Each structure stands twice: as structure tokens, then as C-alpha cells.
Amino acid sequence: MKRDDPPLAEAGAGAGGAEPAPGQVRPEQGTHPHRLSIEGRLLEGLLNSLGDPPIRFRLWNGETVYTGSGSPVATLGITNRATLLKLVLNPELNFGEGYSEGAIAIEGDLVGLLETIYRGLSRPTYTRGHRHLVKWLHQARPNTPSASRDNIHHHYDLGNAFYELWLDAQMLYTCAYFPTPGASLEDAQVAKMDHVARKLRLRADDTVVEAGCGWGALALHLATRYGVKVRAFNISREQISYARERARALGAADRVEFIEDDYRNISGRYDAFVSVGMLEHVGVEHYEELGRVIDRSLGPDGRGLIHSIGQNRSAKLNPWIEKRIFPGAYPPTLREMMTILEPAAFSVLDVENIRLHYALTLEHWLRRFETARDRVRDMYGDVFVRTWRLYLAGSLAAFNVGKLQLFQVLFARGETNEVPWTRVHLYG
Amino acid sequence: MKRDDPPLAEAGAGAGGAEPAPGQVRPEQGTHPHRLSIEGRLLEGLLNSLGDPPIRFRLWNGETVYTGSGSPVATLGITNRATLLKLVLNPELNFGEGYSEGAIAIEGDLVGLLETIYRGLSRPTYTRGHRHLVKWLHQARPNTPSASRDNIHHHYDLGNAFYELWLDAQMLYTCAYFPTPGASLEDAQVAKMDHVARKLRLRADDTVVEAGCGWGALALHLATRYGVKVRAFNISREQISYARERARALGAADRVEFIEDDYRNISGRYDAFVSVGMLEHVGVEHYEELGRVIDRSLGPDGRGLIHSIGQNRSAKLNPWIEKRIFPGAYPPTLREMMTILEPAAFSVLDVENIRLHYALTLEHWLRRFETARDRVRDMYGDVFVRTWRLYLAGSLAAFNVGKLQLFQVLFARGETNEVPWTRVHLYG
Numbered sequence: 129m130k131r132d133d134p135p136l137a138e139a140g141a142g143a144g145g146a147e148p149a150p151g152q153v154r155p156e157q158g159t160h161p162h163r164l165s166i167e168g169r170l171l172e173g174l175l176n177s178l179g180d181p182p183i184r185f186r187l188w189n190g191e192t193v194y195t196g197s198g199s200p201v202a203t204l205g206i207t208n209r210a211t212l213l214k215l216v217l218n219p220e221l222n223f224g225e226g227y228s229e230g231a232i233a234i235e236g237d238l239v240g241l242l243e244t245i246y247r248g249l250s251r252p253t254y255t256r257g258h259r260h261l262v263k264w265l266h267q268a269r270p271n272t273p274s275a276s277r278d279n280i281h282h283h284y285d286l287g288n289a290f291y292e293l294w295l296d297a298q299m300l301y302t303c304a305y306f307p308t309p310g311a312s313l314e315d316a317q318v319a320k321m322d323h324v325a326r327k328l329r330l331r332a333d334d335t336v337v338e339a340g341c342g343w344g345a346l347a348l349h350l351a352t353r354y355g356v357k358v359r360a361f362n363i364s365r366e367q368i369s370y371a372r373e374r375a376r377a378l379g380a381a382d383r384v385e386f387i388e389d390d391y392r393n394i395s396g397r398y399d400a401f402v403s404v405g406m407l408e409h410v411g412v413e414h415y416e417e418l419g420r421v422i423d424r425s426l427g428p429d430g431r432g433l434i435h436s437i438g439q440n441r442s443a444k445l446n447p448w449i450e451k452r453i454f455p456g457a458y459p460p461t462l463r464e465m466m467t468i469l470e471p472a473a474f475s476v477l478d479v480e481n482i483r484l485h486y487a488l489t490l491e492h493w494l495r496r497f498e499t500a501r502d503r504v505r506d507m508y509g510d511v512f513v514r515t516w517r518l519y520l521a522g523s524l525a526a527f528n529v530g531k532l533q534l535f536q537v538l539f540a541r542g543e544t545n546e547v548p549w550t551r552v553h554l555y556g
Numbered sequence: 557m558k559r560d561d562p563p564l565a566e567a568g569a570g571a572g573g574a575e576p577a578p579g580q581v582r583p584e585q586g587t588h589p590h591r592l593s594i595e596g597r598l599l600e601g602l603l604n605s606l607g608d609p610p611i612r613f614r615l616w617n618g619e620t621v622y623t624g625s626g627s628p629v630a631t632l633g634i635t636n637r638a639t640l641l642k643l644v645l646n647p648e649l650n651f652g653e654g655y656s657e658g659a660i661a662i663e664g665d666l667v668g669l670l671e672t673i674y675r676g677l678s679r680p681t682y683t684r685g686h687r688h689l690v691k692w693l694h695q696a697r698p699n700t701p702s703a704s705r706d707n708i709h710h711h712y713d714l715g716n717a718f719y720e721l722w723l724d725a726q727m728l729y730t731c732a733y734f735p736t737p738g739a740s741l742e743d744a745q746v747a748k749m750d751h752v753a754r755k756l757r758l759r760a761d762d763t764v765v766e767a768g769c770g771w772g773a774l775a776l777h778l779a780t781r782y783g784v785k786v787r788a789f790n791i792s793r794e795q796i797s798y799a800r801e802r803a804r805a806l807g808a809a810d811r812v813e814f815i816e817d818d819y820r821n822i823s824g825r826y827d828a829f830v831s832v833g834m835l836e837h838v839g840v841e842h843y844e845e846l847g848r849v850i851d852r853s854l855g856p857d858g859r860g861l862i863h864s865i866g867q868n869r870s871a872k873l874n875p876w877i878e879k880r881i882f883p884g885a886y887p888p889t890l891r892e893m894m895t896i897l898e899p900a901a902f903s904v905l906d907v908e909n910i911r912l913h914y915a916l917t918l919e920h921w922l923r924r925f926e927t928a929r930d931r932v933r934d935m936y937g938d939v940f941v942r943t944w945r946l947y948l949a950g951s952l953a954a955f956n957v958g959k960l961q962l963f964q965v966l967f968a969r970g971e972t973n974e975v976p977w978t979r980v981h982l983y984g
Binding site: 247250306307308309440441442461462463466467469470471473474475476477478479480481483484528529530533535542543544545547549550551552554555 | 678734735737869889890891898899905906911912956961972975977978980982
């Protein structure tokens with residue numbers, strides 16, 4: 129599906145809501161239904177249900193539709209009738225499909241446009257009409273051990289070289305923790321690992337098991353800075369192989385064991401359990417199973433931390449993200465996360481929501497991605513560039529508008545009194 | 557049911573696990589089933605299911621039963637056959653009943669004994685046998701508005717003079733926050749109010765609504781120290797009248813309005829919602845209703861804090877506490893608390909569990925209560941003294957062994973980005 133970019137498709141994220149050049153689209157404020165084609169009226173109906181967002185549409189026939197008030201955030205060009213019909217039928221899936229393929233072109237502020245759309249999608253006028261339809265159209269993929277392997281391979285085995293283009297030097301692909309908003313991404317990723325280590329009160333020679341270790345940065349940081357022993361699990365072959373190489377290079381191979389296996393196969397007893405950015409791939413139907421894994425892995429003074437994208441209210445992941453980026457993924461509510469910990473009566477000690485830190489992390493990633501755009505295009509082509517731009521910009525927008533959250537949940541055995549007296553030690 | 561204390565009943569909490577004087581009970585380590593009466597064997601069956609706790613029993617006929625190993629924590633004297641049968645049938649209810657009436661006498665460490673019992677009650681060998689029976693015997697009271705009024709009157713309208721004997725100077729009857737374990741109770745209650753105010757980021761002239769305000773200390777502290785305006789609701793007539801008097805004495809009556817009404821009748825819009833120690837009385841079946849009250853009470857940048865006793869796993873409140881102390885009360889799990897916040901998509905920002913602070917708060921209360929014991933006896937009699945001693949000691953034990961938790965849940969509207977960047981400001 130590689131094709132040339134249409135003229136408007138290269139507008140970068142964050143380019144601002146500038147007015148389109150005169151003549152490109154007619155600068156109407158408000159439209160007149162009787163003058164619109166049937167396609168224009170269909171689109172207008174969708175926009176009404178979305179609360180009339182400040183987005184201007186330009187159709188293939190030159191017609192423009194704008195139901196918002198004030199200046200538009202962006203202009204969205206639709207290059208053919210089929211794309212419009214798909215968009216009206218299932219905007220949550222087909223906006224992404226159309227943008228990736230180049231059949232939808234954006235001029236203006238992509239992140240601002242996506243924030244506007246996310247706000248509209250949560251309106252009752254929209255959800256009433258579309259909820260059942262979307263539910264019927266969309267079925268998330270399962271997360272059995274073999275399906276998990278496929279799902280994870282789909283995303284994380286794209287090639288380490290690709291991720292090296294835009295992640296930080298240590299390759300952390302999860303929300304950073306910025307002590308101040310001006311901190312660098314590299315510093316914020318280190319600060320995140322230290323924040324996790326302090327929450328877990330790690331001491332030299334503690335044993336730690338990590339479920340879903342990415343490229344190994346956290347396991348290596350904990351081993352080299354805190355003197356703990358780590359067994360780190362991951363089912364992405366490319367990531368594990370990268371992590372093992374780094375362990376050798378750092379001379380840490382005796383303290384960190386990287387295991388290419390599913391979290392369900394974790395064995396042994398440990399002082400601490402940690403999982404950063406894996407729960408999104410577990411699936412709610414496997415939470416009790418994950419809870420049993422944690423229960424059998426922790427000793428009597430064991431403690432654990434789960435860091436995960438979440439939501440305020442239960443809703444499916446955006447279907448385009450689920451289809452194109454993260455098959456089988458789901459961001460849980462805090463209530464749903466509790467079903468991991470409740471059966472074994474773990475005691476929740478601390479929950480911190482650092483949603484805005486993920487928005488800022490994504491700003492850094494998106495900026496670096498745009499800088500590396502030409503190299504990414506050479507590696508994977510235009511559709512890939514647009515797909516990833518939309519994924520990064522859409523995630524940034526989702527954290528910014530509060531559609532997604534980032535929860536760090538710290539817990540301990542219910543019976544132990546070996547818990548910190550206050551949280552002052554986190555801010556010493 | 558006023559009667560003289562039996563010889564062993566006056567043993568204070570925390571008196572240590574001293575051996576009983578020789579001759580009072582036979583110092584056997586382990587018993588021999590064939591030598592026990594049928595009552596002794598019944599008791600032994602109960603003790604086995606509780607994991608053979610280190611508690612020695614002395615029956616009315618001089619027989620002793622001890623199935624534990626090592627030194628007993630305490631000796632429990634049972635003065636008649638009916639009390640033993642009731643204890644075996646439903647120990648969670650009838651231990652308290654027997655102790656209050658004086659038919660069960662304790663020699664040794666009351667808190668240690670209760671911790672041992674709570675640990676035993678959570679064992680699978682115990683719960684399998686007794687769960688269904690207890691469920692059938694026990695039905696919690698409802699919390700409709702009129703039932704709530706009765707339930708609250710039962711406890712909080714005992715007379716302010718009674719609570720003044722053992723609470724801190726400002727009459728806070730909720731978990732304190734001890735910056736260090738050595739802080740005084742008065743300082744720790746002030747620190748708790750400041751901790752809550754910082755979490756809510758209160759600024760001068762913010763409007764605050766408080767659901768369940770006790771004797772008014774928090775509302776008055778927030779108004780006088782933080783310059784906010786507070787409307788505080790409570791259905792306990794004695795507490796409201798006390799709170800109004802204090803507002804007048806402090807010259808704060810223009811900034812704090814105390815309203816004798818149910819939380820369901822809260823009206824108006826506020827910058828912050830706060831509720832400290834009320835949720836325990838709301839009942840899970842009313843959580844969604846409470847969520848609607850909070851939703852309609854908060855403006856677009858509104859934030860809220862709920863401070864409540866909780867549990868790691870859903871289980872009924874101890875039936876004796878529910879019957880004699882807190883009719884209609886229930887400590888929720890964090891999962892259950894989320895049913896308040898999820899329907900309106902509130903964003904949980906921070907959960908802190910300060911369980912051990914409640915154990916320490918209760919140590920202070922129990923010590924003060926024992927100091928004031930003779931005055932309490934003059935006011936309400938012996939049964940009351942034993943009832944309240946057991947309630948305070950049992951609560952202390954429950955927090956110490958992790959049967960109860962104390963959650964502070966901070967939340968904000970899902971759409972607002974007016975949330976703190978980190979939690980450093982709490983520890984400045």
C-alpha cells in the first residue's frame with residue numbers, strides 16, 4: 129500500500145492551527161445543509177454527534193464542511209467517497225486507516241485535532257449512536273500464550289534499529305518520570321527507574337523478578353545501581369537478545385538473567401515483583417492468573433509494583449491502535465487492576481497516576497520520530513511513517529485529554545508490617 | 557446486664573503474655589483428647605481450625621485446653637457451658653458478647669490475643685467451616701436515610717463528654733497521620749488535616765463540601781488555616797451542635813456552615829469534596845449514589861479526597877462490631893471504592909494506605925481510655941467499659957495484622973490537567 133504522500137499529508141504534529149492558504153478550502157464558518165451533497169450531510173451528522181469540533185473538512189469534490197465555531201484546529205482532506213463512508217461508519221477505526229493509507233490528509237495541528245476528536249468521542253451524543261455498532265465490528269485479539277507471542281512479535285520485533293532512532297539511549301519504551309517538566313528524556317527515564325526502585329525499597333542482594341522487561345534497561349539499572357539480582361522475562365526475541373548483549377557489555381550477566389518466556393512460566397521465590405508496561409498486553413481475562421503468578425513468586429515480606437497504562441472508565445482500546453499497533457492490548461481501570469491483587473489479599477500501599485508524564489514522554493518521542501522521519505521512510509515506507517506518526521500523536525492526545533492514565537500500583541503481602549511509615553523516602 | 561467483673565476480667569490491654577499464677581490453670585503444653593470433656597473437645601476442634609493459636613482456655617469446671625505451642629499469649633476463662641457453646645457456634649460474634657457480659661475473662665495481653673484470633677479467622681481451615689453459617693446468622697443493617705440516622709445516632713450520640721475523655725483536644729475520631737511514630741496524638745491529628753489539605757491543594761477562598769464532619773475539626777482547620785469556605789454535613793445531632801459551638805468560639809461561623817443533613821442532600825457546586833471516615837457508614841449499595849452526589853457537587857477543576865477504612869479482600873465487618881458498635885458499617889476494598897468514582901470517569905490521582913497509622917492512633921486511644929476507665933464506668937457501667945475496651949483493642953489488632961487498611965483516595969475530574977506534576981509538594 130506504498131504510495132506517494134498527498135500534498136497535505138506531511139504536516140507535522142504540533143504545526144499549530146494555522147489557517148489554510150486562501151483558495152485551498154473555502155473559509156466558511158458554518159455550513160448550510162441545503163447546499164451540501166448527501167456525503168456532506170452524512171459528515172455533518174457525524175460532526176454534530178461529536179459536538180461540532182473545530183475541524184474543517186475538505187471533500188474530493190472541493191466541498192468544505194465546518195460545523196465548529198471559531199478558528200479550526202486543522203483541516204482534514206478526504207480524497208474519495210469510500211473513505212468518507214468508512215469514516216462515518218466507524219471513525220475510531222477508519223480515521224487511522226485512511227490517514228495511514230494517505231486517503232485522509234491533515235493540514236494543521238495533528239495532536240490538537242486528535243485531542244478534539246477524543247473529546248468528541250467521549251460525548252454521550254456520539255457514544256449512544258456508535259457504541260453497539262463498534263462493539264459488533266470489533267473483537268480484540270486473545271492473549272493465550274501463543275497469541276501473546278504473535279501479538280508481541282507484531283510490535284516489539286520491528287527491529288531494534290527502528291526504536292533506536294527515537295527512544296532514549298537506554299531504550300525505555302514506557303512512561304518516563306520527569307522530576308520537572310524541563311528534564312531531558314534520558315534523565316527522566318533514569319528518574320523513573322529510581323522512583324520504582326525507591327517504591328520497592330530495594331536493598332543489595334534482594335532478588336527481583338521482572339515480568340515484561342523490554343530491552344532490559346530496568347533490570348540492568350536495578351542490578352548495577354541497587355545491587356539486586358534480577359530474573360527478567362520477555363517473549364520478544366529481539367528484545368531479549370539485545371538485553372543479553374547489554375548485560376554482557378555492562379559486565380552484569382552474573383546478576384541479571386534474561387529469559388525468553390511468558391510471565392505465566394515465572395518460577396522461583398523473590399523479594400520483589402516488578403512489571404513496567406506489560407499489563408496492557410495481559411488482557412483482563414488473565415488478571416487472576418497473573419495474580420497467582422505474583423502470589424507464588426513473592427516471599428512473606430515480598431512487595432511488588434505494576435506500572436501500566438489505564439483508564440478512568442472501562443472502554444475498549446481505540447480499535448485502530450488495537451488493529452495496527454497493539455493487537456490484544458487493553459488499558460485497565462484501577463478497579464480492574466484490583467482483580468490481580470484481591471484474591472491473594474495483597475495490600476495496596478500506594479497508587480500514583482503520572483498521566484501527564486506520559487504525554488510529555490510522547491512529546492519527546494514524537495519530536496525525535498519526526499527528526500528521524502526520512503530514515504524511517506527509507507526503512508519501512510510512507511504508510512509506516514504515517515501509521516507511527518498517528519499512533520504517537522494519538523497517544524499523546526489521549527494522555528493529554530485524560531482518555532488514558534498511567535498508574536503505578538505498589539503492593540505488599542497483606543500480613544507484613546515491613547512497609548514504609550510514610551512516603552517521605554521517595555522525595556528525600 | 558451490669559454485674560461484677562469476674563476476677564480475670566480487669567486485665568488491661570498490653571499487659572503482656574505473663575504466665576498465670578500456679579494453681580489457677582494447669583500449665584499443660586498440649587492436651588490429650590481422651591481426657592477432655594465433650595465441651596473441651598468441641599473447643600479443641602475450633603482451635604484446630606484456627607491454626608492452634610497460643611491461647612490457653614480455662615473452663616468453668618477447672619479443665620484447661622491448650623493446643624498451641626510455646627508460651628500462651630493470654631488465658632481465656634469461660635465461666636459457663638452456654639458461653640462455650642455460643643463461642644464454638646459463632647466465635648466472631650460471641651467472643652465479643654461473652655467478653656462484654658463478663659462471661660469470658662482474659663488474663664494476659666488482650667491485643668496480642670485478638671491479633672492471634674484475627675490471624676486464625678483468616679485461615680482457610682477456619683473459613684471453610686464457618687463462612688456459610690456466619691453468613692446465615694448475620695445480616696448487616698441497611699443504610700437508607702432513616703436507617704443511617706439510627707445507625708449514626710447509636711454510636712456518635714453517646715455523649716460528647718464520653719469522647720472527650722479519650723480523643724485528642726480537637727475531637728478527631730479518625731486515623732491520624734504521624735510524621736514520625738513518636739509524634740503526639742494531638743500533633744498527628746493536625747498533621748493528618750494538613751496532609752489532606754495539601755493533597756487537595758486548597759487555596760484561599762476555595763469552596764469545600766465535607767460529607768460526614770464529626771465534631772467539625774477538619775472543616776474548622778481548613779477554614780482557619782487555609783482560608784477556604786466549608787459546608788459540612790453530618791446527621792449526628794450532638795456532633796453538629798458541638799461543631800457549631802466551636803465555630804462560634806473560633807469566630808469562624810461566617811466561613812464554616814455545619815448542616816445537620818444526610819450526604820445525599822448535599823447541594824451546590826464546590827472546588828473540593830472531602831470525606832474523612834464517613835464511607836464506612838455508607839454501604840456499598842449506595843456507592844454509585846455517593847458518586848452522583850460528588851459528580852454534581854464538583855466544578856470543572858474540582859478534586860476530592862475520600863479517607864476510609866478498607867480491606868484487602870471483600871469480607872463482612874466483624875459481626876460483633878457491626879452489632880454492638882457500628883450498625884450498618886462496612887470497610888470496602890479499593891476495588892469497591894472505585895465504583896464511586898468510575899461512573900463519572902473521575903481520575904484517581906493518588907491512593908495512600910496508612911494502615912499502621914491507624915494502629916498507632918488506636919494505641920493512643922486505648923491507653924487514654926484505660927486511664928479514664930473509672931470515669932467511664934461511673935457514666936455507663938462495666939459492660940460498657942468491657943465493650944469499648946474490646947472494640948478499641950480489636951480494632952488495633954485488626955490494623956496491626958492487616959485485616960483492616962486505611963485508604964486515602966485523591967481524585968480529580970477526568971478532563972482537567974490542573975493536577976500536580978509530582979507529589980513533592982506533600983513533603984516540602
